[in-house]
Amino acid sequence: MTQRCVAILYQALPPPVIDGLRKDAKPGGYSDGGADIAVALRGRGVTVATPVAAPDPAVALDWxxxxxxxxxxxxxxAGADTxxxxxxxxxxxxxxxxRAPVGxxxxxxxxxQRFDDKFATNxxxxxAGLPxxxxxxxxxxxxxxxVALDGVAGAIAARGMAFPLIVKPVRGRGSQGVTLVVDxxxxxxxxxxxxxxxxxxxxLMVEAYLPGEEMTITVLPPDAPRPDGRVAGGxxxxxxxxxxxQRGxxxxxxxxxxxxxxxVAIAAARMxxxxxxxxxAACEAAAAMVGSRSAIRIDCRADAGGNFHLFDLNMKPNMTGPGRPGRDDQDCLSAIAAQADGWEYADLLLAMLAARWVAG
Structure with a gap:
């Protein structure tokens, strides 16, 4: 891999209101995960530009x-080309x-912005025929x-839906605002x-509640290598x-x-x-449909018959990981997935860096 100088951004801009909807900002603006990324990359020899000359691993905003x-x-x-x-x-x-040459x-x-709208994306x-x-x-x-709130009973009946149901934000973050309702x-x-x-x-969205297993799938873009080192495309x-x-x-x-x-990552035998x-296959097809340029994560849940349905496509999954003081239990879901096939957290980040792209 070409030697890069990487700078990590965190969310400082307030989230805009889009068609009357907004994504609530995360406290700290993902600076915790950004610092995790920076420290892990530097530990693998990647040059990391930082806003201070001698960043303290315990201080996220130093990174x-x-x-x-x-x-x-x-x-x-500060020298960043990425x-x-x-x-x-x-x-x-x-x-x-x-723009080029910065990637x-x-x-x-x-x-x-487009695919953060969970309803429109689903x-x-x-x-397109995906579940x-x-x-x-x-x-x-x-x-x-x-549908108006006072007409919700008719809307449920007209769609053949039944309780329990899920109520959740259209542009939510994680499980914030997500509620299981039984009547x-x-x-x-x-x-x-x-x-x-x-x-x-x-x-808001009113969504069918699926009672089976819940799994989440991280999908990497075509230029990112697989855990076995292959860059097979797709x-x-x-x-x-x-x-x-789960709670409630x-x-x-x-x-x-x-x-x-x-x-926990599923056993290899279950694959x-x-x-x-x-x-x-459905998650990989979904990633292709949204033209993903980096890692995304898709939450899925099985119905009563054991068939999985996609319910939440996340264009910016949490990317925290261990390496800084007090962060040993902060493996994100994508890191847990990567570890199952022999990668460490930093290996996942290097794969994402390999998928760097250049605009214009």
Whole structure:
């Protein structure tokens, strides 16, 4: 691999409101994971540009630049020829101004904005024949394509859905705002609170609850090597990770419970199960449909018959990992998947770096 100088961005820009919807900013703006990435890459001999001359591994902001125009300019002035966009991107983001010879690790900003809409993305995937959880949009008042809260009972019946159901934000982050509801009063109450708070905007999703196993699949882009070293082309999935110990039917937010405490890669023998083979193929097809340029993660859950459905495509998965003080239990789901096939956290990051791309 060509020697690179990498600078990591964190989310400093406030998330925009898009069509009345917003993605709530993560406290710290992913600076914790950004610092994890920087320290791990430096430990493998990659040159990492930092905003301070002698960064302290215990201080996340010593290792990352803000994702503002000034922050990106400072990163390039510090010698970076690669900008790692460990942040939430959107159309008009300053990253769009980065051009050759400076490269990018991350998604195209407009693509992230488009596919961060979970409802529209799932509808697109479903229209293409991929298995997705059924859902509809809900708000305080009716509009084209959106059900009013006082009409939700009829909408459920018309779609042949049944309780329990999931209520969640359209542009959510992790499991924040995601609630399992077992009856109509519970749905109305949960949705009413979220709509009134407007933390995620003025619309929600009502989604079919799938009672079977929950797995999450990390998919790497074509230029990233596989764990066996091959660069075979095409979007390719890492080992699925099984989620367990859900709370109220929902995986807890990783800020409350580290995913290392409730997630494990499936055994190699399970990779030949027809339901797992179909799930992996569907996730790889979904990654190709969204034109993913970096690692994405897709959450899937099995129905009562054991068939998996995609329900959450995440264009910027959490990418935390061990290496800094107090971070030994911070393996992200993608790192857990990578470890199952012999990679360490840093190997996953080097594979992502190999998929660096250049705009314009």
């Amino acid at each position: 990352v630049f803000p994702d503002t125009a000034a922050g990106i300019a400072a990163a390039i002035a 900008i790692w966009a460990n942040t939430v991107l959107f159309a008009g983001h300053p990253l769009e101004q980065v 990018i690790v991350g998604q195209e900003p407009a693509a992230m 509808r697109m995937l479903g229209d 997705v959880a059924g859902s509809f949009l809900l708000s305080g008042s009716a509009r084209p394509g959106v 109509l009063p519970g749905l109305v109450a949960a949705a009413g609170v979220l709509i009134a708070a407007a933390t995620f905007g003025d619309m 979007q390719h999935a890492l080992r699925p990770v099984l989620r367990f110990d 039917g929902v995986a807890p937010y990783n800020g409350d419970v580290p995913v290392s405490a409730n997630s 030949d199960e027809p339901a797992v083979v179909a799930m992996v």
